[in-house]
Each structure stands twice: as C-alpha cells, then as structure tokens.
Amino acid sequence: MKNILLILICFLGFFAQLSAQKPADTKATKAVVDLSKKLVSTIQKGIMIGHQDDLAYGHSWNSEGVSDVKQTAGDFPAVFGWELGDLELGNPASLDGVVFVNMKNKIKWVYDNGGINEISWHCNNPLTGKNAWDVSSKLVVKSVLPGGGKNEVFVKMLDRVADFLLSLKDEKGELIPVIFRPWHEHTGSWFWWGQNLCSKDEYIALWKYTVNHFQAKGVHNVLYAYSTGSGLKSANEYLERYPGDEIVDLIGFDEYQGGIAGKDRYLKSISQEMSIILPLAKERHKIAILSETGSESLPDSKWWTGTLWPAIKDYPIAYVLFWRNAHDKPTHYYMPFPGEASVSDFKEFEKIDRTLFLKDIQ
Numbered sequence: 001m002k003n004i005l006l007i008l009i010c011f012l013g014f015f016a017q018l019s020a021q022k023p024a025d026t027k028a029t030k031a032v033v034d035l036s037k038k039l040v041s042t043i044q045k046g047i048m049i050g051h052q053d054d055l056a057y058g059h060s061w062n063s064e065g066v067s068d069v070k071q072t073a074g075d076f077p078a079v080f081g082w083e084l085g086d087l088e089l090g091n092p093a094s095l096d097g098v099v100f101v102n103m104k105n106k107i108k109w110v111y112d113n114g115g116i117n118e119i120s121w122h123c124n125n126p127l128t129g130k131n132a133w134d135v136s137s138k139l140v141v142k143s144v145l146p147g148g149g150k151n152e153v154f155v156k157m158l159d160r161v162a163d164f165l166l167s168l169k170d171e172k173g174e175l176i177p178v179i180f181r182p183w184h185e186h187t188g189s190w191f192w193w194g195q196n197l198c199s200k201d202e203y204i205a206l207w208k209y210t211v212n213h214f215q216a217k218g219v220h221n222v223l224y225a226y227s228t229g230s231g232l233k234s235a236n237e238y239l240e241r242y243p244g245d246e247i248v249d250l251i252g253f254d255e256y257q258g259g260i261a262g263k264d265r266y267l268k269s270i271s272q273e274m275s276i277i278l279p280l281a282k283e284r285h286k287i288a289i290l291s292e293t294g295s296e297s298l299p300d301s302k303w304w305t306g307t308l309w310p311a312i313k314d315y316p317i318a319y320v321l322f323w324r325n326a327h328d329k330p331t332h333y334y335m336p337f338p339g340e341a342s343v344s345d346f347k348e349f350e351k352i353d354r355t356l357f358l359k360d361i362q
C-alpha cells in the first residue's frame with residue numbers, strides 16, 4: 001500500500017510538472033509547446049544522447065557520409081546540435097564548414113524523424129570584425145546594444161539568424177521548433193560576451209535584446225537554453241547573469257573531462273553543478289540539461305560506462321550533448337567512430353535502457 005501511494009505521488013508530481021511546463025515565450029507555436037512537453041516526458045524514460053554536427057561530418061568523412069554515432073552505436077543520437085557561427089556575416093557555410101542550405105535540410109530530416117534540434121552560435125565579434133574568441137576589447141557588448149556604435153551591424157547579424165530560424169519549415173510549411181543556446185559559457189572570459197568582458201547588466205541586456213529582436217521579427221519557434229561554463233561553485237554564481245525566467249526554457253552547463261587524470265575532477269564538478277542547477281530547474285519549472293560535454297580523443301576506452309554514465313545517470317536531465325567529431329582535426333573528437341578504441345563500450349552504453357537514442361524517442 002505504502003509503495004502504491006509513493007508511485008501515485010511520483011506520477012502526480014510528474015503530471016503537475018508536465019502541465020506547469022510551458023515555453024517562456026507566450027506566443028510560442030504549438031510545435032514548441034509540444035517540444036517542451038516531449039523534453040519533460042522523456043526525462044521519465046532516461047537521458048537523451050546528443051551530438052554536435054552529427055549528420056554534417058565525422059572523424060573520417062565530410063558532407064557525404066553517415067553519422068559516427070549511427071555507425072558505432074547502431075542508432076542516431078536523439079538530439080542534434082548545430083552551429084550558426086558565420087551565418088551572421090552572410091557566409092554560405094558555418095565556421096566549421098557546414099553549408100547552411102544543407103544544415104536546414106538536415107534539421108528538417110531530424111524533425112521529420114522525431115529527433116530534437118539544438119542550435120549554438122559562436123557569433124563573430126561585431127566591434128573588431130574578428131571571431132567570437134577575440135577578447136581584445138571590453139566594449140563589444142556595450143557597442144552592440146542600442147546607442148552603441150555597432151548596434152546597426154549587430155541588428156543585421158540578428159536579422160540573419162532570425163531569417164534562418166524562420167526558414168526552418170516542415171512538409172506542411174509549419175515552422176520547425178528548435179532549441180537555441182546563445183551567449184554560452186559566459187562565466188568564462190574566452191568569448192567577447194564573457195564574464196570579464198562586459199558587466200552583468202550588459203550581458204543580461206544582450207540576451208533580452210536578442211530575444212526581443214527575434215520575437216519582434218515573428219520568431220516563436222524557439223526554446224531558449226541558458227548554459228554557463230564549467231567549474232561553478234554556487235547557485236548565486238550560476239544566477240549572477242541569468243537573463244530571467246520569462247526568457248529562458250532550459251538551464252544547463254558545459255563541463256569537459258581533461259585527459260584520463262581529469263576523471264575525479266570531472267565527476268566532482270558534474271555532481272556539484274547538478275546539485276546547483278536541479279533545484280533551480282524544479283523551482284522555476286525549467287528543463288535541466290548537460291549542454292556540452294565530452295573527453296577529447298577518448299583516452300579511456302571504458303569512458304562511456306565507467307565515467308560518463310555513472311556521472312549523470314541519477315539526474316533528471318533531458319539530454320547530454322557531446323561535442324563535435326571534426327573531419328579536419330584528427331584528435332578533435334568526442335564520439336567514437338569505426339575502429340576507435342571505445343566503440344565496444346559505447347555499444348554497451350547504447351544498450352542501457354535509460355540512454356535514449358533516436359529510436360528510443362520516436
């Protein structure tokens with residue numbers, strides 16, 4: 001009887017969470033509302049596995065080829081990360097060489113097949129004309145906001161991104177819902193929007209300006225993800241530059257393991273950061289994610305079942321996104337590929353009931 005009561009309470013809690021889960025955008029399309037519900041409901045089943053640029057290229061192929069994840073695990077990831085950097089310049093391909101027209105088609109394929117699309121943006125520096133990592137000036141954020149000398153340039157950049165988001169349509173001509181994760185890792189200082197490069201108010205204004213601009217252009221097919229850098233110590237630190245519940249839908253953080261020796265630090269950091277974001281997600285009705293992770297070059301062949309899964313398995317997060325397998329940088333990979341040393345462990349990882357790949361969420 002006691003057990004039945006407990007199960008009932010859990011279920012009621014789940015349905016309460018599901019009904020409280022609404023996109024921050026009050027004009028969000030029905031497809032966005034459905035995406036938000038799907039994210040919450042899959043948390044009951046397990047954790048979705050995501051991969052950046054999975055369909056665009058892999059460790060040993062570019063453009064024409066098959067997902068490294070599919071070739072090794074036997075199934076595609078459930079979440080597909082995409083990167084818009086250079087779109088704001090009007091370039092035909094991303095900074096990682098993905099042609100935007102092809103990206104759109106692949107985003108559509110993912111949506112048609114029941115997968116989830118997530119978009120990051122390493123926006124070029126509008127003040128200096130250099131890339132996102134150009135931290136030579138602390139005036140960039142100020143300069144792009146209204147009244148700043150680069151506001152007009154920045155508006156053009158936002159317009160290009162908004163146009164891209166509005167061009168994502170399904171077969172019926174309806175907008176495809178996506179998760180957008182701008183201004184990420186801002187608790188570090190390696191991007192022009194980072195901690196030491198702008199004030200708290202400027203950073204929050206940058207977020208609000210971005211979202212307001214998109215909405216004014218009719219972009220309502222987006223859930224917004226707030227994701228900090230690694231090594232966070234407290235909720236205060238996490239929330240210092242939080243742009244607000246009325247804008248944000250998903251909350252997460254990026255955390256990587258550095259080499260085999262970095263295992264203990266990685267496990268401790270994930271546990272500490274989860275203990276920070278999960279109560280916030282619950283209180284604020286937000287969806288928790290591990291927005292980027294991985295162990296570059298996979299030096300530990302048992303990493304999947306020996307480190308990653310123990311690190312995350314007990315947490316109610318919707319997904320974990322692994323970073324890209326570059327085709328032109330042989331050691332820059334985060335997922336196995338045929339012949340790579342961790343393939344057999346990755347297959348075991350895929351077999352775990354609660355690791356969700358594409359077929360598991362269709």
Ligand code: BMA
Pocket residue numbers: 083085095096122324
């Ligand atoms: C970084 C690296 C870069 C890449 C950038 C944007 O972490 O993978 O090679 O250009 O992300 O995707």
